[in-house]
Amino acid sequence: MTFKEFFSQKVLFFGLALSIVIFLISAGLIVTHIGSLPETTIIHFDSFSGIDYFGEPADLWWIWGIGFFMMIINAILGIEFFYRERIATYLFFATNLLISILILIVVATIISVN
Secondary structure (H helix, E strand, C coil), X not given: CCHHHHHHCHHHHHHHHHHHHHHHHXXXXXXXXXXXXXXXXXXXEECCCEEEEEECCCHHHHHHHHHHHHHHHHHHHHHHCCCCCHHHHHHHHXXXXXXXXXXXXXXXXXXXXC
């Protein structure tokens, strides 16, 4: 798929653009709040067992980086499958949107808990 064909597919283009915007918002949250987080940061907690995983504030960048890597892989696969399985392309790009929303929720929750 060329860039001209990609930009002509409005659903794919706006889905990817929205994913990138949400992902950049989560990066902005990390940048603005990483200095105010304690040295031992709560990464995972459960209502039944309480806090079960501590980490450093830099671990937020690892979470963000893993999400970014997943989005890149999904975008590449979506572009590769465009002519063979068009529904797979839409699923890959919808998954990108879901990943970006979940990463934003995770980052916001970790920041708000600490």
